[in-house]
Amino acid sequence: MNKITKVMLVEDHPEYRDVIDLALKDQPDMQLISQVGSSERALQVLQNQLNDNAPDLILLDLNLPGMSGLEALPLLRSCCPNAKFIVLTQSDCESDVLRATQLGASGYLLKSSTVNQIIEAIRTVAEGGALLGSGVAKYILSKLESRLASIELQDELSQRELEILTLLGDGQVKKEIAGQLDISTATVATYVRRIYEKLNVQNAPAAITQAYRAGILPLDQKDGAAKKSSD
Template sequence: MIRVVVVDDERMVCAHLRTILDAAPGMAVVGEAYDGAEAVEAVVRLRPDVVLMDLRMPGVDGLTAIERVVTLPAPPRVVALTTFDLDEYVLRALRAGAAGFLLKSTAPEDLVDLVRVAAAGHTVLSPVATQRLLGDTADRRQARDLIASLTGREAEVLAGLGAGRSNQQIAHRLHLSEATVKGYVSRLLIKLGCENRTEAALLGHRAGLRPRD
């Protein structure tokens, strides 16, 4: 059972997400929170697998809550909830440790699939939001220059991250051990100056890097 906590200051949004997720097999919303402080308390108390976190909320906002949640022991996967006018906030959320982001307007069936992806340890990048985010804020030439500093194998691993694959999946496709892939990911983050694998995945998208398979 995938345990989910939904966080949004709009109670109707929480109710909408609960209705969709509770109807999905093997998934349950175990709690709701309406600001960042409540979100952190809910995570500590309920120990969910995934948190859907609104970014702009009164009091303690979603960005601060994400920073606090990811430092907890065995933290859940936190996915930022966004709308088109929150690009700067999305980037800050990813740097704070969010596992990805999705639009509040995401279709119900896609929402369920994306929550499963997050729970499995993969990166969640809402395709429409990603294109807007990269088109509005990214320096593609700089991204390509950074990618050019990578070895061929490092670029292949980065492409796998951009496709939302886990270390295990990347290892299987590249015929490497999972420990070797983990080492590549650690070196990638240092080389690219990224805080986490989600930010690295966005950089790969920005540079136009795609897996071959």
């Protein structure tokens, strides 16, 4: 006989609790042993629960009344050290995903996930695996690609070229950059030409756009450069 995974649900919306309750009732290898609406209540239940009825897996919302799911996660783990955790939330914020995994969550799903996706996530994590929902995984991958592009771009350009690119992003023209860096305008022009060659662009707006996309320059610099790039 297959082991039954005992599940605890920490979720403040009764309608969503009902959805999860109905979904797990149809699974012969899962049992929803408790459902509560706050982190504080979850801690009370776990502290008073006998070891043989402790959950194997806890589905945890983050946006809870009172103590948030992120605040509660280490406390819940302390009360139930053998349990696995899946965050089930509306938040696709990168910092929430990273923090939850750092605190010991083995899974992170958005509430937009289908019931089947949630069921499969429970099985995966209960068997010792880890899982990110598809929406979250795509988001994190996008952020990672952006960071890698930033690293590659910074490796490609010299420190002086990055400095001049930043000043271009501030909207400064070559003469202004030369005065600020105490070098000749011709030297600045040489550096700018090298920047264009390395980035494979033809002008300052294109260079600034590429640096912006790579995360080197903030968004508010992008428009400033386009206005003063025809020197």
